[in-house]
Amino acid sequence: MTTAATELARNNRGAETKGRTPEQLRELVSHWGAELELAPAETIIEWAAATFGSRFCITSSMADAVLAHMAARVVPGVDVVFLDTGYHFVETLGTRDAVEAVLPVRMLTITPKQTVAEQDAEYGPDLYARDPDLCCRLRKVEPLQEALAGYDAWATGLRRAETHHRVIAPVVGWDAKKGKVKVSPLARWTDEQVERYITDNGVLVNPLVYDGYPSIGCAPCTRRVAAGDDPRSGRWAGTGKTECGIHL
Numbered sequence: 109m110t111t112a113a114t115e116l117a118r119n120n121r122g123a124e125t126k127g128r129t130p131e132q133l134r135e136l137v138s139h140w141g142a143e144l145e146l147a148p149a150e151t152i153i154e155w156a157a158a159t160f161g162s163r164f165c166i167t168s169s170m171a172d173a174v175l176a177h178m179a180a181r182v183v184p185g186v187d188v189v190f191l192d193t194g195y196h197f198v199e200t201l202g203t204r205d206a207v208e209a210v211l212p213v214r215m216l217t218i219t220p221k222q223t224v225a226e227q228d229a230e231y232g233p234d235l236y237a238r239d240p241d242l243c244c245r246l247r248k249v250e251p252l253q254e255a256l257a258g259y260d261a262w263a264t265g266l267r268r269a270e271t272h273h274r275v276i277a278p279v280v281g282w283d284a285k286k287g288k289v290k291v292s293p294l295a296r297w298t299d300e301q302v303e304r305y306i307t308d309n310g311v312l313v314n315p316l317v318y319d320g321y322p323s324i325g326c327a328p329c330t331r332r333v334a335a336g337d338d339p340r341s342g343r344w345a346g347t348g349k350t351e352c353g354i355h356l
């Protein structure tokens with residue numbers, strides 16, 4: 109980490125436990141967003157961990173464990189938030205279990221307020237087919253918002269190369285909806301960099317990735333895609349929906 113980043117972390121250590129105000133967080137973003145734009149992913153994670161301490165976590169969809177692997181190396185014991193929507197593929201849950209078993213992380217599995225059965229009872233069966241935005245809000249957006257309440261910053265595996273919708277994902281940005289700093293250490297990574305990191309480090313990958321699912325969400329809303337197609341074209345295929353709302 110740069111000397112300046114180390115100094116900042118030292119000066120702000122007291123803020124780790126009680127958290128910072130939104131104004132203080134936005135100030136950090138305006139300075140460090142530009143400073144870290146071209147920094148290696150490890151340095152970005154190091155900065156976030158040093159700056160936010162226990163008020164920093166990463167999230168993972170368990171398509172692969174690249175971000176979790178890197179974060180665990182830089183910050184052993186780091187919190188990994190996983191949203192269990194109740195609709196995941198068994199392979200995704202298996203990847204979550206394997207990551208928890210082999211990496212030095214604290215896995216936090218978050219569930220929505222209602223089980224799928226309770227949601228079906230209130231809204232009718234298969235809400236995802238009739239109103240996927242509401243289903244995502246109930247099973248992803250709101251549970252994540254609540255899970256992040258005790259953190260000032262969260263890291264995601266977002267990459268600009270994934271689709272044109274993510275072109276503007278900043279490395280360190282202000283998530284106004286959540287009132288948090290959003291860190292995307294892999295934002296500038298290409299597909300080739302991800303593959304190289306996986307190979308070089310023996311990183312866990314969801315087996316579905318090698319079975320035609322380059323982007324993996326809930327089972328009812330994820331389809332296989334043909335080789336060469338937009339990796340995210342299998343998500344909510346045919347509905348016009350492209351994001352669950354977590355990153356909007």
Ligand code: SF4
Pocket residue numbers: 193195235236239240241243244245247248325326327328329352
């Ligand atoms: S991805 Fe589909 S099943 Fe999962 S929360 Fe969103 S709408 Fe519901």
